[in-house]
Amino acid sequence: MDVYSNLKQGERGAWVSIIAYIFCSVLKIGVAIIAGSEALMADGLNNTTDVIASVAVLIGLRISRKPPDQDHPYGHFRAETIAALVASFIMLFVGIDVISGAIPSMFAPNQTAPGMIAGYTALVTSIIMFGVYRYNRELAKKTNSQALMAAAADNRSDALVSIGTFVGIAGAQFQLLWLDPLAALVVGILIIKTGWGIFRETVHRLTDGFDQAKLEDLRTSIADIPGVVSISDIKARYHGSSVLVDVVVLVDPDLSVVESHTITEVIEERMRLEHKIHDVHIHIEPCEEKLLEKARD
Template structure:
């Protein structure tokens, strides 16, 4: 199945992110301590959370590839969402730790000025993360993976954080040391913000929330299918990148089974043209108004 092939290809992006984050976090934390830059250390800790998040995505992609079994009739596609939920908690803890450290640095400043090397490391990191962002974005478009696309935008945000870190370090070098700690504070809030966004998206998926705009788009398409008289019910839920959609429509009650079945197949094809990663269940009911006799309002003649 194409979806599972795409999940395997998506692992390439996760592995690239893991490798890049391992190298950059090690360099940033080391140079940050040597060069006495709170901002660069905070950026390095941010990348350690990205390592954990990328590993969680990788594990989720692996588990999601397992086929349906007796206990998981819909497959294991939500494993990726569960992994994201775990990663969000880890990121939140690290973000709070960076926040505490930056506030302590503001309250009790060391008076030290970060070295110029720390600024160069931050700039180099921004360039590296932008390259990873472009690769993962292209990969997500090719395999149509929402998870890899989200990872790509996370890579882009990390590049922007590193640029902000470099600005803060240059400010400290040129006589404004408080900027370094303030930048660390901003990085902490960015980590926490990302963690909350990942958590909320995972919770929405696990509680079967479904995009209202997607419902409206698909509902219009279904109503326009030849033979559909009324769309009575539309339910949808997401398992990873797969949509499971349950639909109830009314048709002419005097159609035979083959004609009714043709309508269900046309509904399925219509939805799959819009999003090929869907499993559609269509329930047919007779249109009641077609069964009930029509009432004549003619008045009796005298």
């Protein structure tokens, strides 16, 4: 399956998130108003912004599918990473807003316990969002989509947040009235934690950062190929969900052009099958040690 097909499949996950978030946000905010729960209101507002974040992911996936043009000869794949970055900004903003409202409420006088219907609403929606998380996580693994994996992480965070909301509301029924705003505070912290994690990963990729352990794994795979004497240089970077690899391979100087080209084809095939990497730029050079050995002989 090519990268464009993966991006098209990834859009399904974005739509699933959008539909689930619209339903959950409307339900939570409506029940929160009726039951008087700050924690559920914070949870519902979080889901409202998640709709915006999911739309950003969807737009990013759509733009990423555009073919290369004169201004973008490498394609538009980084739009997917930018979409994940936008989603992280939205999460960070909402998390700060929720915390700023929850802290004063914890010390406010004349607090009343919210209706337990708010707790049951939080519990039901947590089950829904956990199901969405499982679906998007598997789809993200299948399509190798960073934006969709970020959306899945947000889905999981929302499921955990709703469970925390349920605990806070249930505790308030036993006159532990501070538990409801405390749950809202925890909601805000979890939202910020998730947003910060996505922000760090997307910035790392946009600045051409790449995991050294993965790079060494690629080096080992190439070095094991028959005909490869050694590797003088290897670099890799992300381009959206795709990985671009540049490698300089040293071979026996007596090899013909056809034989050297055959080695590059084997490298490309191994990268595709073992690492799902389709873009590999290979530069073949004669091994200097082999040349020196021949000169001495």
